[in-house]
Structure formats: C-alpha cells, structure tokens
Amino acid sequence: MKLRFVSLALFPLLLTFAAAAAAAQDTAVMPPPVKMGLWQSETTTTVSGAPPNSPMAMAMTNGGRTTVTQGCLTPESWAKDMEGMNQKRRGSGDCTTSNFQQDSHHVSFDEECAGGQGYSSSVHFEMLVDDEENAHGHAEVKMSGPAFPQGMTMNMTVKTKFVSSDCGSIKPGESHTVRP
Numbered sequence: 001m002k003l004r005f006v007s008l009a010l011f012p013l014l015l016t017f018a019a020a021a022a023a024a025q026d027t028a029v030m031p032p033p034v035k036m037g038l039w040q041s042e043t044t045t046t047v048s049g050a051p052p053n054s055p056m057a058m059a060m061t062n063g064g065r066t067t068v069t070q071g072c073l074t075p076e077s078w079a080k081d082m083e084g085m086n087q088k089r090r091g092s093g094d095c096t097t098s099n100f101q102q103d104s105h106h107v108s109f110d111e112e113c114a115g116g117q118g119y120s121s122s123v124h125f126e127m128l129v130d131d132e133e134n135a136h137g138h139a140e141v142k143m144s145g146p147a148f149p150q151g152m153t154m155n156m157t158v159k160t161k162f163v164s165s166d167c168g169s170i171k172p173g174e175s176h177t178v179r180p
Contacts, residue, residue, distance in 0.1 A: 119145030
C-alpha cells in the first residue's frame with residue numbers, strides 16, 4: 001500500500017502536513033507566521049491493530065516511537081514545496097480532502113484515499129501555531145486492507161520549536177533525523 005505521507009523536507013512533520021492540506025485545496029499559501037530558520041520537531045507515533053510480528057508492530061512496542069528531526073524553513077523552500085505538492089496532487093485522483101479549515105494559526109482537514117489492491121486510508125489532521133517559535137499538532141490515520149483486515153490506526157503527536165535563524169549544515173528544504 002502506498003501511504004500518502006509528505007516528506008519531512010520542508011519543515012519537520014507538522015508544518016509539512018499543513019502544506020499538504022493547502023496543496024490538496026490547490027490554493028496559494030503564504031509561509032506560516034513563524035520564524036524562518038532551523039526548526040526541531042519531536043514526533044511520537046503509536047499504532048494499534050498492526051499484524052503481530054510485523055515490522056510496524058515491532059517498531060511501535062512500548063508505547064510508541066518518538067523521532068526527533070530538524071529542518072530548515074525559508075520562504076523559498078516553503079513556496080517550492082507547496083508548488084511540488086500542488087503538481088503531485090493534480091496528478092492523483094485517488095484521494096479526496098474535506099473539512100479543510102485554515103487561518104494564520106490553525107490548519108485542519110480530513111482526507112480519504114482509496115489505493116490499489118483493496119487498501120484504503122483516512123486521515124484527520126490538526127495543527128496549531130502557538131506563537132512564532134512553537135507549534136503542535138496531531139494526526140490520526142486509519143488504514144485497512146488485505147494485510148490488516150481488522151484495520152490499523154496510527155496516531156502521531158508533534159511538538160515543534162524554533163531553534164535558530166542559522167540552519168547550519170542543513171540546507172533549506174532539507175531535514176535530518178536527530179534521534180530515530
């Protein structure tokens with residue numbers, strides 16, 4: 001099954017989902033009202049319903065998995081990522097987005113995808129920009145298909161914070177895993 005998770009290249013996971021939502025609506029969006037530069041995100045993922053002994057189930061034991069990433073956000077990398085997602089979305093007819101809401105400090109949406117070979121997924125996403133240096137959000141992904149007919153649910157919580165206006169060795173639009 002091809003899951004539709006956007007890369008972490010723009011702004012660690014949280015704002016990337018917001019970009020995906022905006023791209024799904026095919027609208028131009030200005031960069032979020034946050035500082036530009038190096039951001040760090042802590043993402044905790046839990047999974048229920050994964051087939052026993054599957055790589056997914058084994059990776060998510062003991063209360064889930066927390067990953068820390070850093071990414072470099074610039075107005076140019078934001079615009080480039082948005083354009084790339086808009087082009088990708090125009091070429092894909094297997095997902096629909098609904099309940100899209102956005103203002104300068106909040107983005108939420110739902111997305112339903114029907115994949116090949118009997119797989120499907122639904123996503124609910126919500127992100128809040130707390131201030132120009134902090135944001136947090138949550139995504140719930142429900143999946144079903146032949147490999148997990150009982151269904152599988154993935155919950156992700158994200159906290160992200162501004163680190164520095166200097167991205168160091170991380171180039172705009174890139175991200176690096178700090179702690180897997």
